[in-house]
Amino acid sequence: KQEVTQIPAALSVPEGENLVLNCSFTDSAIYNLQWFRQDPGKGLTSLLLIQSSQREQTSGRLNASLDKSSGRSTLYIAASQPGDSATYLCAVIREWGAQGGSEKLVFGKGTKLTVNP
């Protein structure tokens, strides 16, 4: 069964610091990996989608990498700001078209990030 683990569960950093969030998964048979941001009481906002054939994706101050063979992904946030404070979730995506099985999109439990001014 696919399991997704995010370490650390919580992280507090001063403004301006560069930081790395980690995501690991047990089954490398994935199509994609997606990083989300969730603000308190809100829905999930997609940050980056890495296809299984890619090794990294970048958007602004965010860079996500994927190493399928080792079952790991990292989200790098450069020059962190107080507005980056949120919970960051990673999810691995398997094929949806086949009937049966329940592990289509499996989430980690998230890393709660606090960036202090």
Added chain:
Amino acid sequence: NAGVTQTPKFQVLKTGQSMTLQCAQDMNHEYMSWYRQDPGMGLRLIHYSVGAGITDQGEVPNGYNVSRSTTEDFPLRLLSAAPSQTSVYFCASSLGTIPSYEQYFGPGTRLTVT
């Protein structure tokens, strides 16, 4: 585009009551799904659909029904609400074409069952 919309935003039910959580998307996405989010458990898949008329169970389907009569709508029905169904419910959709599968989420419905 409004994206993925969910109604209601908040709901309180008594044990045994039934209700339907609404989900709609205007992006012509084939794939839609329902998740529940509970503290310490993360997000778990309840039901999903790969197109109109096609649905399948996820990880935690018991106590919930779905149907998909149109591409746009994917309602989630609670048959007889139980306190264990107190949770935040999210609907998501994706275009569903390889290799993308990027998921878009609605704002959620916060449900309390007393």
